[in-house]
Amino acid sequence: MLDRIPLRRLPLRHRVAVAFALVSLAVTGLFATVTWNLASFYLVEQRVEGATRQADGNVALVERTLAVNPDGEGLNDLLTGLAGTPDITVALHRDGRWTTSGRTVDLDVLPGPLLDLARDGTPARQRLLIEGLPSLVIALPMPNGGLFVEILPLHLLDANLRFLGSILFFGVAASTVLGLGLGHWAGKRALLPLTELARAAGRIAGGNLAARLPDSSDAELAPLVATFNRNTDALEQRVQRDARFAADVSHELRSPLTTLVNAVAVLRRRREELPPTAQQAVDLLDGDVHRFRRMVLDLLEISRSDTLEREPWELGELVRGLVAARGEDPVPEIDAPEPVTVPADRRRLDQVLGNLLDNADAHGGGALRIGVSARPGRGRIEVDDGGPGIPPDRRAAVFERFSRGTLAGSRGDGGGTGLGLSLVAAHVRRHDGEVWIEERPGGGARVVVELPGEAG
Template identity: 35%
Template sequence: MRRWWPGGLRARLLVAFVLVTVLGAAAAAWSSAGSAGRALVAAAERGVAEAVTGRIGAVAAELTHPPDQDALDRLRAAVGPGALATYGDLRSAAGTGTDLVTDALRSAVRTGDRLVTQRVAARDGVWLLVGTPIAVTAPDGARTPSGIEVYVARDLADVERQVDGLTAGAAGTAALALPPAVLLALAAARGVLRPVRELRDTARRLAAGDLGARTPPRGADELTELTATVNEMAGSLQASMAALQRMRADARRFAADVSHELRTPLSTLTAVVEVLAAATADVADADARESAQLAIAETQRLVELVEDLMEVSRLDAGTASLHLEDVDAAAAVRDCLRARGWLDRVELLAPDGVGLRVDRRRLDVVVANLVGNALQHGGPPVRVLVGALDDRVRIEVVDGGPGVPQHVRAHVFDRFAKGDPARTRTPGSGLGLAIARENARLHGGDIAVADPTAAGGEGARFVLLLPREQEDR
């Protein structure tokens, strides 16, 4: 049933409406035809019974008792064709159908004093059998059974044909109801589904980002209530999204303003702590030298955090731009490692001649963040593998450390994310991987955490994919 039942709402409405209309018309026509057919059969039975009763009454007074064969023949001839008259062993029959008289009909006639009818089905159709006993009336009015029985068989073929005509008419009436039912169903479906289509279009516009989309309610039915509810939901969503956008814009502006305001005092503070470090380099007090070095390290860490915040602000604001140039991927990665003194700590496996069109400075930031993360949080050996695919370049950073737990992978690129919540003090700003991924996506690429490849399933593996060719933007 589910396979053949239409799936669309319009089709289901059409089929249901047409089925209800046609079945209702067919049921009404069929009921009318049945009632008319039963009335025809009953009228035919009454007509035959009255005719038989009248003819028997016309000759019954002339019958002698007990009757002989001639008397039975006269009685049978008076009743007409298809009649059978019996008295004891005497029998007078003429016409067709008399052989259809059943034992049940004979028994009912012999044990009663009234006319009995019965319908029987034969090979050539339906027959009506009528049986009646004949009573003898005494001078005092007393009636006693004479023993004479009369049976009449009448073919109901004409009546059956009339009933068949009524049935055919009922079927035709149901068929004639089909086209109007389809037209009414189309009109009803169009009226019912128009609000549904409008709601669908509004939902699509909302899904596409048009939060001002609304459907004007019409009428006062359930669909109107649904439309009003959807409009209220859309209004609430629009207000929530507007508040969220304001909050995000305020947060970005706050981060950018704070970062900008911190740059000048941090530059001055860096210069001061460097002078302090130089002044305490020859001081014999070890605690003073350690305090100066700690101040320099923390100041540098604060400078890096401010620079990262400013970079994040530019990426969020969409003001970050690419300065594309053609570079050799292996040479760019090697330069990044050399600039930070990592060549002796990182193994580079990169074939020469892998061309790449990127912003060299941003690629340096991405690689530096990935390798720096492996050196700080992973373990040796740290390897960088560069390979060329059909239309992309694959840069893979692998370390031999404890790896990235499965439950942390989904959040490893979040801002200020920490793999171990217990480590409240970690080197770096906590924005390195987030900035790396934003820069990769700015190029049309991406970074993902892949399954570990080191022995025992340990080690972290970050895979950077960048398109080899792209247009200037």
């Protein structure tokens, strides 16, 4: 499963955290392995060496006892004393038979090579599992072909080693988790400037050209901050120049446009007196002049930079009032089951709703339903039309300026200016809201506007 999710696909902050965790795992794992090997080797060797020295002393006692009493009188008592505890087994092979004391053990389970080595005069020892219990077997030669065997349990040593291993394992696990947390914190701190940069870039993309990065005293970050703020200043100045240019041009066009509109109105009144060819020219001129006038007004609205005058407004009442004022036939269904209040600029909000209805009239056969509902911390407006809908790959493009020509083939030629939805997006962004298009259940398009607010 991990092979299907390459590490490089993780966010950089998570990759830093994973790197910290892996380094911590490697370091503490190596330390734990070395500690385990050294500690286990030391403890086992200490136990084996101590047991061997003790066995050598026990053999000397047995030899002195046999030297004094060759017939073995008192030997059983001596072996019982040498065993000490019921867990230790002491065995003496003499004259072809075994004499044992302590824990009862089947001596046939002892390795033959180990006993043969001791019979040949070479002390031998071996760790093995006897009747489910880890044990140390020490075999020592005795005069006259005798054999002394001592079996000591190692379960306490084995338990201590398991306890040490558990401590080291959980220590490595805790160190890995700590490394992961430390890496996450370090990555978050290290990437904080990039996070602030992304947020500032997002605010700029949303239309807030006043967003800037705070000054930094870091020698590596200061050039980046300065460059970003300088480029943002240049972008803001350019946008302001473009807006002023559009406003100046639109303002200068209003007077001649007014003259043209009045002149066309005069021609419209005397249309019947004109020949058919001239009547057709007047009709075309009338449509283009009015469309040109709407375009100029929209450009003026887009170029306006006055502040928002926010007041609490109930969306359901605004929708009902706007629909009644437009006098549309048929009247779209208004679905506003509960009051929803949002702080908004009334003039801009009216224009948003009006442009959405105009768009539905021009490209979707008219609005079928206007829904108003509450979302957590937001108010939602939905405008449904009965048109052919908009392909998913074109839904973002319709909010761009002058996108009408691109969509004329799929949405019909409604005579729009191509600025209506662009103006909607601009006003919604200034209210810190969102606007998008989705498919209406049953076919058609649904334009959704969400504005910060609350249910009233």
